[in-house]
Amino acid sequence: MNILISGGSGFLGSAFSKEITQRYQGMNKDLQITWLTRDSRQAHPDNIDLMTYDKLATSDKTFDVILNLAGAGIADKRWSDDRKEALLASRIKPTESLLAYIASTGHKPKLLISGSAIGWYGTQGDKPLTESSGFETDFAHKLCDEWEKLAVRATTYGVPVAIVRTGVVIHPDGGMLGKLLAPFKMGVGGQLANGKQVMSWISREDWVGAAIFIIEQHLANQTNNQQSVSNDDNALEIDNNTPVTIYNLTAPNPVTNHTFTKTLGSHLHRPTFFTLPEALLKLMFGEMSTLLIDGQKVLPQALLDAGYEFKQPTLRQALEEQKV
Known part of the structure; x- marks a missing residue:
């Protein structure tokens, strides 16, 4: 099987590459x-090939699966107007390149897995949200929705699409947990605002495992001449018969920020007395503070x-088994 990954060297792409290879x-x-x-000199494992976006446009190489993960971190910087444009462009441009390749190649991929986030649902408090739930409009929703709608265009070329809406990925090597470990180990970790906001998380091991599971399920269903849509409620409405499936990549047990704080502090044997007030979070992060203050209860x-x-x-279990 040949797999092409945009964002392959990132926090998720590199872990996926290592696990599926093993x-x-x-x-x-x-x-x-x-x-x-974009850089042919990028460091990479010996068993991984590199291809630049320029070469992709004219490549005759074929791929069975495309995994589209490229995109700047939504929580890495304050959301200025320029930052919002950069967040969108970092997702749209790689996806457009992949669509151009899909349109031009004579051997179509069997599946496009395209990244998204649970931000698609918008701010909905502690209301349980599944793949068939609606959304509230905010910047995170608009960002995810535009990315998803573009990826779905692959179906016009007969390529099935799986959209993966990812929650907070837990692993000590990076992501939110990677940023929090230092202050928590120093004993200055604490809850955010009132701590009641729900955090829908997933371990990086399960994110990778779920991505591999989705690939194998979809390819097996195609081999058996079955539709790769899991159920009707989970299928997007599109203008052709090529299936599009939504998956929430979150663990089945979301927690409040208070519970997350206490669990991480207990695991590290450190106190968690501090609280960052909502007003201070809004002052520090502006509109982006919604990611910290407003929760989402998203179920897989x-x-x-x-x-x-x-x-x-x-x-x-995730903290213990990932040796945090």
Whole structure:
């Protein structure tokens, strides 16, 4: 199997590449992974190929699966107007390049997995949200929605699309947890605002496991001449018969910020007395503070319905098994 990954060297793409390589080697299956990059000199493992966006436009190489993960971190910087434009462009431009390749190649991929985030649902408090839930309009929703709608255009070329709406990914190597470990280990970690906001998280191991599961399920269904849509409620309405499936990549046990704070502090054997007031968070981060103050209770119904078994379904288990 040949897999092309945009954002392959990132926090998720690199972990996915390592895990699926190990699995396929263990089963003596052929696998070749190519990272799409703007810099041909980018560091990469020996078993990974590199391809620049310029070469992709004229490449005759074929891929069975495309994994579209490129995009600047939404929580990395304050949301100025320029930052909002950069966040959108970092997602739209790579996706447009992939669509151009799909349109031009004679051998169409069997599946496009395209990244998104649970921000698509907007701010909805502690209301349980599944893949069939509606949304509230805010910047995070608009960003995710525009990205998703562009990716879905791959269906016009007969390529099935799986949209993965990712929650807060937990792993000590990066992401939110990577940023929090230092202050928590110093004993100055604490809850945000009133701590009641719900955090929909997933361990990086389960994110990778779920992505591999989605690939294998979709390819197996195509081999059996079945639609790759898990259920009707989970299918986007499109103008052709090519399936589009939504998956929430979150653990089945979301927690409040208060519970997250206490669980991480307990795991690290550190106190968690501090609280960052809502007013201070808004002053520090402006509009982006919504990511910290307003929760979302997003559940992985489509994954559960499809039979995925979470390896780390609880936060404490994720912290322990990932050696945080």
